[in-house]
Amino acid sequence: MKKILLALFSVGLFTVAKAQTTETKPKTDYSKIDLSNRANDHFMIQLGYDGWTNRPDSVNPSGFSRHFNFYFMLDKPFKANPHYSVAIGAGLGTSNIFFKNTYIDVKSTGASLPFTDKTNSNHFKKYKLATVWLEAPVEFRYAANPVTPDKGMKIALGFKFGTMLKAYTKGKDLLDASGNSLYGKSYTMKEYDKKFFNTTRVAATARVGFGNFSLDGSYQLTGLLKTAGGNTVNPYSIGLTVSGL
Numbered sequence: 001m002k003k004i005l006l007a008l009f010s011v012g013l014f015t016v017a018k019a020q021t022t023e024t025k026p027k028t029d030y031s032k033i034d035l036s037n038r039a040n041d042h043f044m045i046q047l048g049y050d051g052w053t054n055r056p057d058s059v060n061p062s063g064f065s066r067h068f069n070f071y072f073m074l075d076k077p078f079k080a081n082p083h084y085s086v087a088i089g090a091g092l093g094t095s096n097i098f099f100k101n102t103y104i105d106v107k108s109t110g111a112s113l114p115f116t117d118k119t120n121s122n123h124f125k126k127y128k129l130a131t132v133w134l135e136a137p138v139e140f141r142y143a144a145n146p147v148t149p150d151k152g153m154k155i156a157l158g159f160k161f162g163t164m165l166k167a168y169t170k171g172k173d174l175l176d177a178s179g180n181s182l183y184g185k186s187y188t189m190k191e192y193d194k195k196f197f198n199t200t201r202v203a204a205t206a207r208v209g210f211g212n213f214s215l216d217g218s219y220q221l222t223g224l225l226k227t228a229g230g231n232t233v234n235p236y237s238i239g240l241t242v243s244g245l
Contacts, residue, residue, distance in 0.1 A: 151211060
């Protein structure tokens with residue numbers, strides 16, 4: 001994921017540098033450009049794949065772990081050159097990490113969050129660890145078309161700052177060691193507790209796209225767990241951003 005995020009940042013920096021160095025025509029008088037109807041990613045919806053780096057050997061995510069984020073952004077173009085802008089916003093971010101034959105005891109009284117292999121005992125057919133965050137993204141943006149950014153190439157580099165609202169595990173359809181359902185397919189169990197998690201996070205972000213669609217990536221710079229067998233778990237994500245008014 002670090003390589004993917006680095007690639008997105010590199011593409012963004014290369015494009016911005018190229019835009020600056022290849023311009024040979026006379027400077028545009030941007031003061032005469034009407035930006036009153038500018039629509040530039042004021043609403044952003046993100047969905048895609050989530051993963052963890054630096055996880056302990058006992059942690060074994062399985063399946064398509066995923067995220068869903070929604071943000072409202074305020075975009076401020078630079079007066080000197082409205083191709084560039086800074087945007088700040090607020091919204092919600094969610095992450096669902098799925099596990100197979102695993103039990104995560106978020107209510108444990110131990111020093112670290114235990115991940116227990118339940119292959120040979122009762123286990124849930126579907127099991128996940130979910131986190132929900134209140135987030136404030138900040139982006140430095142480049143738009144090839146400053147008047148109608150939703151009709152041209154766009155690049156954004158930035159950070160998002162979050163505070164955890166809740167963390168919980170959810171298991172569905174409890175099975176015995178032989179794979180037989182004990183209480184039926186509709187049986188679910190949720191357990192809530194945040195004590196093992198760092199409730200503040202900072203993540204680096206990048207987006208590259210055209211029109212209302214962008215490929216996005218993020219890498220969490222702060223560890224997810226306070227302690228996890230000596231490892232610092234760093235979540236990452238890659239996905240699709242749908243943006244615009």
